[in-house]
Amino acid sequence: MREYRENAPAKINLALHVTGRREDGYHLLDTLVTFADRGDVITVRDADQDALTLSGPFSHLLEAETLQNNLVLKARDDLRETLKIRGITTRPVAIHLEKNLPIASGIGGGSADAAATLRALLKLWNADLPAPNLQAMALRLGADVPMCLRSIPLRATGIGDAVLPLPTLPRFGMILGNPLKTVSTPSIFKALTRRDYPPIGPLPSTSNQNDWLKALGDMRNDLEPVARQLCPEIAALAQLISDTGAELTRMSGSGATCFGLYQTLEKAEKAVDTLQAIKPEWYFQAVHSVSEV
Ligand code: C5P
Numbered sequence: 001m002r003e004y005r006e007n008a009p010a011k012i013n014l015a016l017h018v019t020g021r022r023e024d025g026y027h028l029l030d031t032l033v034t035f036a037d038r039g040d041v042i043t044v045r046d047a048d049q050d051a052l053t054l055s056g057p058f059s060h061l062l063e064a065e066t067l068q069n070n071l072v073l074k075a076r077d078d079l080r081e082t083l084k085i086r087g088i089t090t091r092p093v094a095i096h097l098e099k100n101l102p103i104a105s106g107i108g109g110g111s112a113d114a115a116a117t118l119r120a121l122l123k124l125w126n127a128d129l130p131a132p133n134l135q136a137m138a139l140r141l142g143a144d145v146p147m148c149l150r151s152i153p154l155r156a157t158g159i160g161d162a163v164l165p166l167p168t169l170p171r172f173g174m175i176l177g178n179p180l181k182t183v184s185t186p187s188i189f190k191a192l193t194r195r196d197y198p199p200i201g202p203l204p205s206t207s208n209q210n211d212w213l214k215a216l217g218d219m220r221n222d223l224e225p226v227a228r229q230l231c232p233e234i235a236a237l238a239q240l241i242s243d244t245g246a247e248l249t250r251m252s253g254s255g256a257t258c259f260g261l262y263q264t265l266e267k268a269e270k271a272v273d274t275l276q277a278i279k280p281e282w283y284f285q286a287v288h289s290v291s292e293v
Contacts, residue, residue: 001045004123008040008116009151010101010176010287011108011144012259013252014169015219019157021195026143026159030199032219034169035151036176036287040100040109042072042116044124047094050076056099071114071141072097078137079118083127090125102283104182106253108148114141115148135161144253152292155200167292170207173268177241177275178257178283179233188254191226209263213247216261220250227255234258240278244271 013031020028040056052073054062062070072095080090095117101109115138122128129137138145143160153169156162200219204211228234234251238258242249245267246260262268268286275284 002124003043003045004120005041005043006116006120008042008109008112009290010036010039011112011148011253012036012174012289013221014216014250015200016221016223016253017197017200017219018192018195018222019197019199022159027189027195029157029160031156031160032166032169032200033147033156034153034289036174037290038100038287040113040116041098042113042120043096044117044120045094046124047092050092051094053094053096054099055096058102059097059099061103062099071110072117075114075117075141076121078141079121082129082133082137083125088125088127093121093124102178102180102257104184105178105257106183106251106255107176107257108144108253111142111144112148114145115151118149152290165292168205168207170209170212171291172209172289173262173265174287174289175241175260175268175271175275176257176285176287177237177260179237180281180283181231181233181256183227183231183255185254187230188223188227191230192223197222213261216248221252223254224251227251231256237282240275241271244274246271
């Protein structure tokens with residue numbers, strides 16, 4: 001029985017500037033993104049009929065009703081349809097989603113799951129798609145799915161879909177913290193009062209961690225003030241993370257997840273111990289961000 005396993009790493013917006021809005025309501029962004037060395041996990045294998053099973057600490061939050069709209073299933077169906085048009089028939093597949101990331105939390109869990117599903121199914125079905133077609137399919141699934149297909153340090157513009165690799169972005173020890181309050185992305189974008197913030201300024205040309213920390217310190221997440229109003233726990237969370245001595249504390253995506261940056265993974269792990277003791281009911285996870293190689 002053939003089986004393929006693909007990681008669906010957490011996406012972290014180190015900075016997210018809202019630079020405009022398109023006619024269709026989607027926002028133009030300038031964002032620096034890195035990925036964690038862990039996240040959800042997708043496993044696919046040949047089966048007699050299609051199935052989706054779940055495990056992991058946050059799987060219970062994907063109830064049966066929302067499961068029908070799950071991006072994993074949309075990714076499977078879209079890919080199957082596209083391959084069919086190209087004359088490639090696909091067998092039924094059993095998909096397993098290990099849901100380790102909090103739901104609706106600004107770290108792209110659903111998008112990462114969809115991207116990992118596409119990668120895994122292309123292997124299982126022994127199929128290939130030209131890169132532009134795959135990118136277009138990813139974008140139809142969600143604005144963040146193209147960047148999740150790459151899962152490398154990057155800068156993205158457009159609505160988040162124009163992806164430029166950023167090989168000089170160094171690795172950081174990081175913590176991800178979430179007050180386990182889900183935040184609706186459309187409601188955050190809708191509540192913005194300004195949509196013409198300046199883009200990200202010049203970036204360091206080397207991988208020096210201090211240079212990057214300084215540059216990142218001058219950047220923003222333009223969704224954070226709005227998210228803090230709609231979800232008051234974010235301010236408390238960010239303060240707690242900052243108090244552990246993080247080099248930088250900021251919200252990711254449309255929240256509510258906040259991250260802290262540290263020079264090393266060890267420092268991040270210590271911070272998680274401290275934070276988990278203060279707020280045992282919240283989610284804290286130490287991660288190492290990825291490097292391009
Ligand atoms: O593309 P995705 O389904 O992930 O986006 C969810 C919602 O977030 C969109 O319906 C839109 O309201 C908002 N959004 C936006 N601008 C973006 C990305 C998302 O306004 N660049």
